[in-house]
Amino acid sequence: MTDGEETEMRAVSSYWSTRSEDLNRGFVHPPLDYEQELLEAIRMGNESKALEALHKINTLEAATLAGYPLRSKKNSLIASCTLFTRAIIRGGVNPETAFQLSDTIIRDIENTAGLEQLLLFEYEMVLQFIAIMKREKEILHYSHIVNLSIYYIREHICRELTLGRIARHAGVHPSYLSDRFKRETGMALTEFINRRRIEESKSILIHSNQSISDISLMFKLCSQSYYTQLFKKYTGKTPGQYRKERG
Numbered sequence: 001m002t003d004g005e006e007t008e009m010r011a012v013s014s015y016w017s018t019r020s021e022d023l024n025r026g027f028v029h030p031p032l033d034y035e036q037e038l039l040e041a042i043r044m045g046n047e048s049k050a051l052e053a054l055h056k057i058n059t060l061e062a063a064t065l066a067g068y069p070l071r072s073k074k075n076s077l078i079a080s081c082t083l084f085t086r087a088i089i090r091g092g093v094n095p096e097t098a099f100q101l102s103d104t105i106i107r108d109i110e111n112t113a114g115l116e117q118l119l120l121f122e123y124e125m126v127l128q129f130i131a132i133m134k135r136e137k138e139i140l141h142y143s144h145i146v147n148l149s150i151y152y153i154r155e156h157i158c159r160e161l162t163l164g165r166i167a168r169h170a171g172v173h174p175s176y177l178s179d180r181f182k183r184e185t186g187m188a189l190t191e192f193i194n195r196r197r198i199e200e201s202k203s204i205l206i207h208s209n210q211s212i213s214d215i216s217l218m219f220k221l222c223s224q225s226y227y228t229q230l231f232k233k234y235t236g237k238t239p240g241q242y243r244k245e246r247g
Contacts, residue, residue: 035083042084042126043091045133050126058122073118077109077125084129093136094151101132104203145170146184149177153193157200160220161193197221198234205243212239 034057041050066072085102089095105125112118142150148170153161166189167174181189197219204215216227231239 038126039083039087042129042133043087045091045130047127047130050130051123054123054126058119070113070115070118073115074109074112077118077122078106080122081105081109081125084126088129088133088136091133091136093132094154097132097136097154101128104207107207142184143180145172145177146181149181149189150192153196157193157196158218158220163189194230195234198231201227201231201239202235202242202246205239206246212243215239 034053038050038053038057041047041053066075081102085098089098105128108121109118109125112121149166152166152169163174163178167177170177172180178189181192185192187195201215201219204210204218205212210218212227213224216224219227221227221230228238231237231242235242237245
């Protein structure tokens with residue numbers, strides 16, 4: 001018998017063993033329609049429908065995916081995270097943005113020590129994917145030039161961002177981009193960049209032990225005091241207060 005044939009036999013044997021256990025205890029997976037309903041709600045950025053679909057799924061018995069409940073639930077959430085990632089990509093989210101969110105959430109899942117916290121985190125996870133979906137849908141109303149600029153800013157948020165560099169990427173004159181960006185978004189390009197840097201820095205504050213000074217340098221803000229000033233302007237809290245509350 002070849003190695004391939006042995007692997008196939010083990011897979012078949014494992015399948016029927018699991019199938020037998022499920023039949024003996026009368027377990028049936030949640031209807032596929034429920035999962036599709038949840039994924040479509042996430043893709044459309046519909047919070048209420050997504051939470052309703054997730055609740056319907058969670059009223060049913062969950063599959064056993066490991067030898068003990070905590071690991072089983074973690075495995076289930078990681079699988080869901082993968083599906084949610086594909087759902088928002090289909091909805092128009094930049095794949096790199098979606099995968100970065102997925103990486104962050106999977107680390108959060110692994111770092112969660114209690115089953116009850118995981119059950120709550122599942123709903124939070126859905127809301128995080130929907131928040132990204134809503135944010136991406138907002139820019140669909142902008143012109144191609146402004147969208148190009150926004151995507152460039154997001155992908156290079158930890159680099160030096162100048163009007164000239166962004167305008168070159170968009171293929172227009174800097175003054176034209178500056179005027180058009182403000183007319184369409186309602187804010188100056190510099191303010192948009194600063195807001196985006198503060199938004200991105202929130203996750204770093206919560207999920208890392210980096211100093212506030214190092215985070216300000218990471219996002220190319222000239223000093224810790226300037227970073228703190230901007231953070232408080234847009235959130236009403238200092239970075240230290242935000243980290244303490246969310247950490």
